[in-house]
Amino acid sequence: MSMQLAAITLRAMRMRMKAPFTTSFGTEWDKDFILVEVKDKEGRSGWGEAVAMKEPLYNEETVSTVWIMLKKFLIPLIWRQPPGHPRDVAGLFRHIRRNYMAKAAVEGALWDLYAMAENVPLYRALGGERTAIDVGISLGIESSVDRLLANVEKYVAAGYKRIKIKIKPGWDIDVVAAVRQRFPAIQLMADANSAYTLADADRLAALDDYDLMMIEQPLAHDDIIDHAVLQKQVKTPICLDESIHSVEDARKALELDSGRIINIKIGRVGGLTEAKAIHDLCLSRGIPVWCGGMLESGIGRAHNVAITTLAGFTLPGDTAASSRYWEEDLIEPEVTVQDGVIHVPDRPGIGYVPRRDRIDTYTLYSETFRP
Ligand SMILES: O=C(O)CCC(=O)c1ccccc1C(=O)O
Numbered sequence: 010m011s012m013q014l015a016a017i018t019l020r021a022m023r024m025r026m027k028a029p030f031t032t033s034f035g036t037e038w039d040k041d042f043i044l045v046e047v048k049d050k051e052g053r054s055g056w057g058e059a060v061a062m063k064e065p066l067y068n069e070e071t072v073s074t075v076w077i078m079l080k081k082f083l084i085p086l087i088w089r090q091p092p093g094h095p096r097d098v099a100g101l102f103r104h105i106r107r108n109y110m111a112k113a114a115v116e117g118a119l120w121d122l123y124a125m126a127e128n129v130p131l132y133r134a135l136g137g138e139r140t141a142i143d144v145g146i147s148l149g150i151e152s153s154v155d156r157l158l159a160n161v162e163k164y165v166a167a168g169y170k171r172i173k174i175k176i177k178p179g180w181d182i183d184v185v186a187a188v189r190q191r192f193p194a195i196q197l198m199a200d201a202n203s204a205y206t207l208a209d210a211d212r213l214a215a216l217d218d219y220d221l222m223m224i225e226q227p228l229a230h231d232d233i234i235d236h237a238v239l240q241k242q243v244k245t246p247i248c249l250d251e252s253i254h255s256v257e258d259a260r261k262a263l264e265l266d267s268g269r270i271i272n273i274k275i276g277r278v279g280g281l282t283e284a285k286a287i288h289d290l291c292l293s294r295g296i297p298v299w300c301g302g303m304l305e306s307g308i309g310r311a312h313n314v315a316i317t318t319l320a321g322f323t324l325p326g327d328t329a330a331s332s333r334y335w336e337e338d339l340i341e342p343e344v345t346v347q348d349g350v351i352h353v354p355d356r357p358g359i360g361y362v363p364r365r366d367r368i369d370t371y372t373l374y375s376e377t378f379r380p
């Protein structure tokens with residue numbers, strides 16, 4: 010039996026963020042992204058979000074490249090061979106190089122649709138067990154240390170279980186020291202988004218003094234060799250984000266000891282099936298994983314909640330409440346965090362209901378494809 014698909018709609022979306030978000034690679038004010046809606050012949054819908062940014066700063070994909078990849082290559086492959094199960098989608102796409110975020114968007118929509126048709130929550134369909142997940146928050150670079158400290162204070166008070174701060178050369182040791190001095194007991198980590206090289210090894214080793222849970226992706230976005238060299242020179246565990254796109258990448262990085270923790274982002278690895286495979290590998294090797302974020306709207310956020318219910322997601326992720334970025338989210342209810350915990354909804358599919366009125370409000374343009 011294959012899924013009885015009727016249409017796939019792409020929407021280019023733009024939502025204003027409550028506040029700009031700054032990383033070592035740039036500042037985002039508006040969130041531009043693509044939503045994918047897959048409809049079946051019974052009239053059910055499944056939703057996915059492409060997390061690629063407007064510009065190719067985090068990885069090489071962009072909103073425009075995702076649109077073209079879906080339209081010209083990925084959706085036609087779905088029509089040619091409608092998958093029997095969403096786990097088959099990754100195989101259909103395997104001969105298409107990279108473009109992981111484009112693949113993940115339609116694969117995620119098909120997982121949601123499948124769970125809707127089976128009348129089960131997506132997290133259950135994925136094999137998740139946890140009904141409540143611990144979450145942390147990612148805080149961007151600010152114009153002053155005082156402003157960052159105010160942010161940390163706000164989200165510690167809100168109960169977030171782990172604070173991640175973005176660092177770059179010139180906004181690192183002093184900033185981490187200030188946060189640690191003011192909050193001696195919090196779980197704290199730093200994310201460099203590839204802003205350093207091995208020439209900075211001493212600087213990165215100096216961070217060992219601040220009891221960080223991990224330092225995320227200090228070196229090049231495509232590197233696992235230098236990270237292994239660096240891991241020998243620092244005590245703080247290295248966490249890989251940008252460098253890992255597949256279970257094979259993860260296997261090689263673990264064999265080299267390029268890092269001791271992996272941030273799993275569904276979009277970065279081409280979908281839920283690959284994300285689960287990386288999770289399974291790490292679980293079997295005793296490597297902790299957590300779910301990263303890409304400033305998602307409620308649709309992508311709901312997918313992150315679902316994958317985080319798998320047993321190996323033992324560290325708090327970056328899935329903050331909807332209200333961290335949005336005045337109003339695209340789902341109902343929105344994602345809420347109480348005492349650092351998200352209670353996983355038990356409704357079928359992604360577990361949150363997409364609000365078409367709001368989705369329409371933020372749609373710049375859309376296009377529908379049929380078999
Ligand atoms: O709040 C979130 O969604 C996570 C924010 C974040 O850290 C991030 C946001 C955009 C691009 C890359 C990253 C990252 O984890 O490196």
Ligand SMILES: [Mg+2]
Nearest residue numbers: 200225226250
């Ligand atoms: Mg990161």
